[in-house]
Amino acid sequence: MIRVLASDGMNKAAAADLRAKGYEVVEQFYEPEDLKRELANYDVLVVRSATKVREPIIDAAVEAGRLKLVIRGGVGVDNIDVKYAESKGLKVTNTPKASSDSVAELALGHMLAMARYISIANVTMREGKWEKKKYEGVELAGKTLGLIGMGRISQSIARKATALGMKVMYTDIFEIKGLPEEYVCATQEEVLKNADFVSLHIPAAKDGKPVITAEHLAMMKPTAFIVNTARGGLIDEDALVDALEQDKLAGAALDVFAKEPLQNERVMNCPKISLTPHIGGSTKEAQGRIGQEIVEIIENFFNK
Template sequence: MIRVLVTDGMEKSAIKELKAKGFEVVQEFYEADILGEKLKDFDVIVVRSATKLRQPVIDKAVGAGRLKLIIRGGVGVDNIDVAYAIENGIKVTNTPNASSASVAELAIAHMFAVSRFINISNVAMRQGIWDKKKYVGVEIAGKILGLVGFGRISRELAKKATALGMKVIYTDIVGKVNDCDEYEFFELDDLLKKADYVSLHIPFIKKHGATIGKDQLDMMKEGAFLINCARGGVVDEAALVEALDSGKLAGAGVDVFVEEPTRNEELVNHPKVSVTPHIGAATAEAQTRIGTEITSIILEYFK
């Protein structure tokens, strides 16, 4: 029997379908020092962001020769040593289509939150404070949204932002995208100087460090907003707090952090910041789509 280990949870209907198709599904989270040994008894592992599949874990699995497939439920695979797994005969894949709409909607939610003080006024009112005159915000219609990275999530966000009356510009490591002429391409530095809102949709590459640090924040417009629903680490958190304190940035929406769960109380409690605990794909619809896509990948691989 083909055995599937699900370490970070999966939609119930997807698990039910796999079991109905004859797969054994085990739902259990293991710390890294134990995970490698456990993987000797599984053909597939399904992870989200909590489980880290680094070289030492992969080495133990490879030694047994059973593990054939690693599936990341979601988009980013920075918690997996992908190249090393592939070199050792293990296929690595993700579910890139499933959560695009959900993450795009969360980015917009953060944009509204910091533009209209929803984040801080919500807290103040619960404390009995009526600061109506203090919360004079800005409209997002007519503003320029700069997208850093132009993959599936960015394109979904571009469509939604355009419908809300924003002008969308973008940058991407591959350069200008041929089939998106309705949006204007800029190099990163020029985009940062031009955009009223900057939303990040790029992976974190540890050896490269933060994509948005002090120098990049200094380039941004006075009173601009930064949204990060991509990956912790792509923004220098200390530099971001400094930019908010100085008034360089009017606000920031943050769903992802360098350390998760984050212990950066200065950032989380900042009055100009709207924060969520890495919930970009946490909608019922996205979870259903992720589960369906994972099931399809497994069934296709073992057909």
């Protein structure tokens, strides 16, 4: 029997579907040293973001000789040493389509929350404060949305933002074909300087350093907002708080962080930052689609 380890859990319907098809599915998180040992008993490893599949784990799995397939339930594969795994004969794949709309909606939700002070007003009202005059916001309509990276998620945001009356400009290292003519392609510097709302949708840098530094934040308008629902560490968190405290930026929204759970107290306590705990893909619909895609990947791999 083919055994599947879902180390970060799995959609119930998907797990049931796999079991009905004759697979054994175990949902259990293991710390790295334990995972190295346990992978000798599995053919497939399914992870989300909590489990890190690094070289020592890959070496142990390859030495044991059973593991054949690693699946990242989600878009990014930063938590997997993909090239190394593939060089050792393991197949690595992800589910890039499943959560695009969910992440896009969260990013757009954060933009609305920042523009209209929804996050902070919710907190201060529960403290008994009625700060109506303080929370004069801005409209998204007529504003420019700048997208850093123009993959599936960014394209989903762009469609939704356009429906709200926003203008779209973007930058990407690749030429993206088939986009609406009204989307303006520009350099990253041009996007940062001209956008009213900037949303990041790029992988982490290979060296792990921030992609958006104090220098980049200084390029932005003091009335601008920045959103990161992509990867933790893309923005220099302390530089971001500095810019917000000095009124060099109007606001920020973060769903991902350099260290998770969030440990940076400056970020936690900054009232100009809208925070969510890495829930970009956490919708019932997205989890269902991710589960279905995982089932399809496993079925196609073992029943070619």
